Amino acid sequence: MGHVEGLRERKKLRTRRTIAAEALRLFAERGYEETTIADIAAAADVSPRTFFSYFPSKEDVVFAEIDDRLAEVAERLATRPPGEPPLATIRRSMVDIMEALVSEAGQYGSVQIQLILERPGLRARALQRMTDTQQELEEHLHGLCPGISEIDAVAASGIAVGGMQAVIVHCRRHGYSPEAMRDALDSALTIVERGLGSVAAFHQAPVESAG
Amino acid sequence: MGHVEGLRERKKLRTRRTIAAEALRLFAERGYEETTIADIAAAADVSPRTFFSYFPSKEDVVFAEIDDRLAEVAERLATRPPGEPPLATIRRSMVDIMEALVSEAGQYGSVQIQLILERPGLRARALQRMTDTQQELEEHLHGLCPGISEIDAVAASGIAVGGMQAVIVHCRRHGYSPEAMRDALDSALTIVERGLGSVAAFHQAPVESAG
DNA sequence: TGCATATTTGCAATAGCTGCAAGTTTGCAT
DNA sequence: ATGCAAACTTGCAGCTATTGCAAATATGCA
Numbered sequence: 001m002g003h004v005e006g007l008r009e010r011k012k013l014r015t016r017r018t019i020a021a022e023a024l025r026l027f028a029e030r031g032y033e034e035t036t037i038a039d040i041a042a043a044a045d046v047s048p049r050t051f052f053s054y055f056p057s058k059e060d061v062v063f064a065e066i067d068d069r070l071a072e073v074a075e076r077l078a079t080r081p082p083g084e085p086p087l088a089t090i091r092r093s094m095v096d097i098m099e100a101l102v103s104e105a106g107q108y109g110s111v112q113i114q115l116i117l118e119r120p121g122l123r124a125r126a127l128q129r130m131t132d133t134q135q136e137l138e139e140h141l142h143g144l145c146p147g148i149s150e151i152d153a154v155a156a157s158g159i160a161v162g163g164m165q166a167v168i169v170h171c172r173r174h175g176y177s178p179e180a181m182r183d184a185l186d187s188a189l190t191i192v193e194r195g196l197g198s199v200a201a202f203h204q205a206p207v208e209s210a211g
Numbered sequence: 212m213g214h215v216e217g218l219r220e221r222k223k224l225r226t227r228r229t230i231a232a233e234a235l236r237l238f239a240e241r242g243y244e245e246t247t248i249a250d251i252a253a254a255a256d257v258s259p260r261t262f263f264s265y266f267p268s269k270e271d272v273v274f275a276e277i278d279d280r281l282a283e284v285a286e287r288l289a290t291r292p293p294g295e296p297p298l299a300t301i302r303r304s305m306v307d308i309m310e311a312l313v314s315e316a317g318q319y320g321s322v323q324i325q326l327i328l329e330r331p332g333l334r335a336r337a338l339q340r341m342t343d344t345q346q347e348l349e350e351h352l353h354g355l356c357p358g359i360s361e362i363d364a365v366a367a368s369g370i371a372v373g374g375m376q377a378v379i380v381h382c383r384r385h386g387y388s389p390e391a392m393r394d395a396l397d398s399a400l401t402i403v404e405r406g407l408g409s410v411a412a413f414h415q416a417p418v419e420s421a422g
Numbered sequence: 423t424g425c426a427t428a429t430t431t432g433c434a435a436t437a438g439c440t441g442c443a444a445g446t447t448t449g450c451a452t
Numbered sequence: 453a454t455g456c457a458a459a460c461t462t463g464c465a466g467c468t469a470t471t472g473c474a475a476a477t478a479t480g481c482a
Contacts, residue, residue, distance in 0.1 A: 009451085044221075049464090058438070158373045159370050162369045162376065198405040258432075424482090425482105427480085428478085429476105430478085431471090437470090450455105450457095
């Protein structure tokens with residue numbers, strides 16, 4: 001799937017990564033507002049105009065890595081181990097999504113997280129991504145729980161993602177350790193599952209992917 | 212509290228309302244992008260520069276009414292009827308918040324809702340407001356449920372608001388009638404309450420406001 | 423009536439973002 | 453190897469949101 005598509009594609013990918021990397025470096029060094037598109041373009045050795053053919057806005061460049069991870073999560077959402085109970089799939093997905101969103105793994109540590117927590121504009125963008133992912137989860141729920149009602153699917157995904165999101169933000173704000181964060185997520189998930197467990201559809205056997 | 216503070220204050224309030232009203236009218240007539248700050252200022256009979264002393268950004272003017280309503284909700288959150296069980300307070304707050312956010316009551320019908328659903332930037336702003344309100348709820352939970360843990364409070368408010376938000380957006384997108392929307396919210400709230408009911412702190416008697 | 427303060431305004435500048443047309447580079451077929 | 457068509461980059465011009473600053477006005481009160 002995500003292979004080497006050809007020299008052209010590879011070069012574009014490299015450029016994209018360079019732009020993102022240089023942008024993050026500059027953001028970390030001088031700050032977000034203090035870095036202009038022109039600065040980023042210069043550092044990445046492209047014209048300012050070219051920046052916008054790789055990222056639709058300055059804000060989006062902050063989410064370059066995160067978006068890649070979210071795309072992976074979306075793929076994994078579709079490949080559920082046979083026979084896995086719906087609630088287990090949800091739990092697994094939640095953990096995946098949240099890891100994707102707050103992982104400090106990337107080349108530039110947690111610059112993104114810092115920025116997102118500080119700048120309201122970026123925080124809003126992050127929320128947007130959260131709800132987008134939430135909608136994908138919602139669609140998968142129909143496959144997971146045969147006959148689940150539209151509203152139950154919507155509510156369930158909103159509840160799960162909303163609960164996780166709140167906990168994540170709280171933990172990051174208060175500097176929880178990774179372990180404490182995991183514990184917090186776990187207890188939140190317990191509450192979520194208690195609620196979702198009251199929906200009959202979650203106890204039906206999941207539909208096995210046809211084929 | 213929100214009385215007539217004097218001529219000066221009243222005039223400012225009137226100007227603020229005029230700007231917002233003219234802006235919404237123009238947005239409805241020509242569209243959001245097609246309306247410039249200069250247009251709005253001209254229609255409201257102030258200088259473009261003055262616009263920014265009433266609203267920090269063009270996007271914020273869309274939320275003028277909504278923000279007023281959310282402020283009222285925040286006040287009502289604090290004035291809970293004595294003896295009301297925690298879960299009842301939550302249910303009541305949820306309904307209040309969602310009404311504030313999606314009410315079509317205002318002078319300009321549902322222009323705002325339309326815009327918010329269409330423009331990603333505005334949607335993000337709306338989400339931001341949702342989470343801000345969520346944090347207020349979270350703080351009140353400590354008063355409502357003595358000894359509730361930090362994480363349980365955070366998770367509970369995130370779950371409640373997240374669930375409601377998802378349902379609201381879904382309903383508006385699919386053109387549900389007010390009745391259908393109310394039913395949907397109700398069934399979502401049931402799931403939420405089932406989850407929150409598993410937290411012991413929600414069954415303690417609430418703290419009566421001292422005094 | 424006049425002053426101290428708050429508000430409005432004009433001016434100028436910055437920066438994000440977009441459309442357009444010209445210049446380059448790349449992939450592929452011959 | 454060669455040449456063409458498609459894809460990519462770039463420079464330019466322009467529009468708009470947003471902000472700082474200082475002058476000009478308006479307002480509330482003594």
